[in-house]
Amino acid sequence: MSPEGPRPGGRSARVQAAVHQAVRGLQAERPRGEITVPRVAARAGVTPSTVYRRWGDLTELLADVAAERLRPDRPPVDAGGLRADLLAYVGGYLEEVSSPTGRAVLRDVVAASSAPELPAGRCDAYVRAQLGIIVERARGRGERVPPVARIVETVMAPITYSVLFASAPLAAADVRRLVDTALAPTVTAAG
């Protein structure tokens, strides 16, 4: 274990960083079944009980690391218009989550169940925040915009469902079709 520093917040952040890094390192080297809390702890230089106290169990830890991977590190690309912005963002999301690593990340996120800081809820919030930026930008340009909830339902949900459940994830042509559906005038409004 690393020595106790004078600032608990500082140590807490260091433990978090070391444990996350240890998980990512093990994930790069070993099959999923060989990743255990004692192995993570040893690599991070902390005790297993530190990991259990903070994360509960391996599932919660892997979900926390996975949610962190899905945290956006910059605002969505400004491609000049709502449709182009959505196509760029959604295309990037599909590419990210439909790779073998991306599918594993989504599965890890969903596997955890601890309310209220649900990792899956964090990912949903990241998606809505990025879409919110795109929609606000479009509104600022004077474009007609659908509610973020409608884009989530019409575009993000089918993409995510296809990655998690279907034998093949959706393709780029499907992304265009779904974005156009989200942008089309509607009979029934999304909540």
Added chain:
Amino acid sequence: MSPEGPRPGGRSARVQAAVHQAVRGLQAERPRGEITVPRVAARAGVTPSTVYRRWGDLTELLADVAAERLRPDRPPVDAGGLRADLLAYVGGYLEEVSSPTGRAVLRDVVAASSAPELPAGRCDAYVRAQLGIIVERARGRGERVPPVARIVETVMAPITYSVLFASAPLAAADVRRLVDTALAPTVTAAG
């Protein structure tokens, strides 16, 4: 271990039934973290290696049991018309997967990754088969029907996404809205 019978298929089916029943029994009695392959094996009267050989690991076993829970045991209710049939089926699906047990079942299904007999793919196939029956029945009545893929995208995907990712699953009013969207004339056709 139970004695080897003369019919390997018979023994195989008995092992499957005993192991599934042991998992369901443990799930009813213990928190998720306390379910282990040795405990399941002991309760089922088989060796842990039998379980590992057949299912790979605990995640795959739990996914197999979860997919089995989602297997429909009867055709969808005939409520007299396409919209009514869809509302009944989708409402039942939402009720099933939005309970705490149902959410855990969906999470278990999604957590496994072994191709090609992916438990999540089996669940997707169950859903499409039930929707296929509803759509064929409606076609037989002379109703205009959307493709099953469109119903999956427009209705099942948002419901499933809401259960897995959002802080609150969708409600009955959302089900009506989504079904009406799936049945509305479209600009862009689903693949």
